[in-house]
Every structure is written in C-alpha cells, then in structure tokens.
Amino acid sequence: MxxxxxxxxxxxxxxxxxxxxxxxxxxxxxxxxxxxxxxxxxxxxxxxxxxxxxxxxxxxxxxxxxxxxxxxxxxxxxxxxxxxxxxxxxxxxxxxxxxxxxxxxxxxxxxxxxxxxxxxxxxxxxxxxxxxxxxxxxxxxxxxxPFHAPMPSDPRLLRVCNAILAEPTERRTLDDYASLAGMGRRTFTRQFRQETGMSLGIWCQQVRLLEAVSRLACGQSVTTVAFDVGYESPSAFTSMFHRFFGVPPSQYRF
Missing domain, CATH: 2.60.120.810 (Jelly Rolls)
Structure with missing residues (x-):
C-alpha cells in the first residue's frame, strides 16, 4: 500500500x-x-x-x-x-x-x-x-x-518473474512459464524479450547469480552455492560469476 x-x-x-x-x-x-x-x-x-x-x-x-x-x-x-x-x-x-x-x-x-x-x-x-x-x-x-534484474510491466509476465524470484533455484521449462503466464510459447518469449531486453533464459541466469551473491554474503561456501543455484560444478559457476560481476565469488563472502 x-x-x-x-x-x-x-x-x-x-x-x-x-x-x-x-x-x-x-x-x-x-x-x-x-x-x-x-x-x-x-x-x-x-x-x-x-x-x-x-x-x-x-x-x-x-x-x-x-x-x-x-x-x-x-x-x-x-x-x-x-x-x-x-x-x-x-x-x-x-x-x-x-x-x-x-x-x-x-x-x-x-x-x-x-x-x-x-x-x-x-x-x-x-x-x-x-x-x-x-x-x-x-x-x-x-x-x-550490476546487482539488478529488470522487471516487466505486463501483469502476466510479472507473475512469472515473481514466481522465479520466490524460488530462484527451482527449474521449470519454458512451456511451464508460458502456461503460468497464460500465454502461448511464442507470444510469451517475444513479449518477455520486448519488456526486459533479454530472453527468459538470460533473465533466469541473472536472477540465479543475484541469489548466489545473497547466499555468499550470508556465509555459504562457493561450492555449496554453485550447486544450490544450479551449476554442474564450482568451476563453471566461478567462470560465469566472474564474467558477470568481474570478480570471483570469493569476493562476496563476508
């Protein structure tokens, strides 16, 4: 309110x-x-x-x-x-x-x-x-x-984004998200890109990296965070994290 x-x-x-x-x-x-x-x-x-x-x-x-x-x-x-x-x-x-x-x-x-x-x-x-x-x-x-992810204004797309933010480590298919929005797959992907400037896959990756920052700052280990946010190995996670933030994930452990 x-x-x-x-x-x-x-x-x-x-x-x-x-x-x-x-x-x-x-x-x-x-x-x-x-x-x-x-x-x-x-x-x-x-x-x-x-x-x-x-x-x-x-x-x-x-x-x-x-x-x-x-x-x-x-x-x-x-x-x-x-x-x-x-x-x-x-x-x-x-x-x-x-x-x-x-x-x-x-x-x-x-x-x-x-x-x-x-x-x-x-x-x-x-x-x-x-x-x-x-x-x-x-x-x-x-x-x-770079600690943000753009949010769409369309309430159907916003419903999807809020669901992802609530459970950023949960994996669903593109069809699952299109169904949650009540839209066809093609329409969903087109409108999502128009409103956020990126594909759903890139947006989800960005949100998972932001979740990783939160977990690292709360004291979790790099290895634990890497697997929790969906990476197959700590090295793959570290590489993507460094590419996005410009520093290794260890920089965010307090």
Whole structure:
C-alpha cells in the first residue's frame, strides 16, 4: 500500500539519517517517500523491488531510491542499516533512477556520520553542510554495481518473474512459464524479450547469480552455492560469476 513517512519527508534538513538493526526475514512492505532514500547496510543482505527492477544489495553497497518511487525491502539476513533521506532539490541530486552504488571507504564514513547525526543537526551548522556537500559529490562519483534484474510491466509476465524470484533455484521449462503466464510459447518469449531486453533464459541466469551473491554474503561456501543455484560444478559457476560481476565469488563472502 502506498504511503509517505511524513515525519521524515518534512524535515527542515536537506539530508538526515537513521540507523537501525533488522532481523532476518523482516519485510518493509511496498511504500514510497517524498524524498530520495539511500539505503546502506554495513552488514547483512537486502533485496529491494523498486523502479521496475529487482535488486540485491550485499554488504558495503547502497541503493539509491528516488523520491516517489514505490519500493519493498526484504532482509535476507540480519541487517545493520543506515538510511539517509535526501531532498533532491535542495542538494542538487539529479539521479532519477534506482541504482546500486559501490561504497568507498570515504562514502561509508559520510553515510555513517550523517546517520549518527540523525535529524538533530542544524541546517546552519558549517560542519553538517560540509559533510552533506561531500556526500553528494561522492555519490555522483561512485560507479553503479550490476546487482539488478529488470522487471516487466505486463501483469502476466510479472507473475512469472515473481514466481522465479520466490524460488530462484527451482527449474521449470519454458512451456511451464508460458502456461503460468497464460500465454502461448511464442507470444510469451517475444513479449518477455520486448519488456526486459533479454530472453527468459538470460533473465533466469541473472536472477540465479543475484541469489548466489545473497547466499555468499550470508556465509555459504562457493561450492555449496554453485550447486544450490544450479551449476554442474564450482568451476563453471566461478567462470560465469566472474564474467558477470568481474570478480570471483570469493569476493562476496563476508
């Protein structure tokens, strides 16, 4: 259900933060804010559905969610969360699309400090203004991380994608998915590619790799994850993972 957190959206500060701890399985149901939101987990893994895509946010990454964007957040593990609410007009933040951001040590320090300050700062405080200026500058310099899969808008295709996201390691045939969508095989494959920009097979592969990131970040071994997400060997999994993310899967074990 759509709602706005008015107490936070109406703050006099251009940027203010919160810090909190969430248990595994916690779900913040679909909602939106009047401000942009930057979600950063110093530990733990989040899944976010927003802006026509499904995202996985491993530790030491953040997701930018523009104001007014409906989103749902799920905690795959215990999450130590730092949240910043950012007035896009007052800070000059121009990003209007959701994206997962690589977090430098410098950006991490800025996020943590603003979350610690909360909404108790004064807008006239010189130090606060300098931290906000540095935050906005550093955010614009950070690269986007490839932790998302595009979601279709057609409710029939969306039903299929949600079923895959709920059970990403389950294997079904193309005909099974076309039947779930209530569409013919040829129509299903054509429309899926039109709406997502990729075939169902590539989309499923991408979702399984995102699932792998979640499992690795939660502490599972590379070998266990490789077999659980459907690869015939750890070496095949490692090769595909490296091709997609540019690093070996061991980089995501925390």
């Amino acid at each position: 759509k709602h706005f957190d008015e107490a936070r959206d109406l703050s006099d500060l251009p940027v203010y933060g919160l810090q909190d701890e969430y248990t595994p399985g916690f779900v913040d149901a679909e909602h939106c804010h009047g401000r942009a939101q930057l979600l950063y987990a110093s530990s733990g893994v989040m899944s976010v559905v927003a802006g026509g895509a499904s995202f996985v946010i491993p530790p030491l990454r953040a997701i930018w969610i523009p104001s007014g964007t409906l989103h749902e957040v799920s905690c795959r593990s215990a999450v130590s969360l730092r949240t910043l609410y950012i007035d896009e007009d007052r800070t000059g933040s121009a990003a209007r699309a959701c994206r997962v951001i690589e977090v430098s040590d410098f950006l991490k320090a800025l996020i943590v400090e603003l979350a610690h300050i909360g909404d108790g700062a004064s807008g006239n405080d010189v130090r606060y203004q300098q931290i906000v200026s540095l935050l906005i500058s550093e955010l614009s310099a950070m690269p986007t991380a």
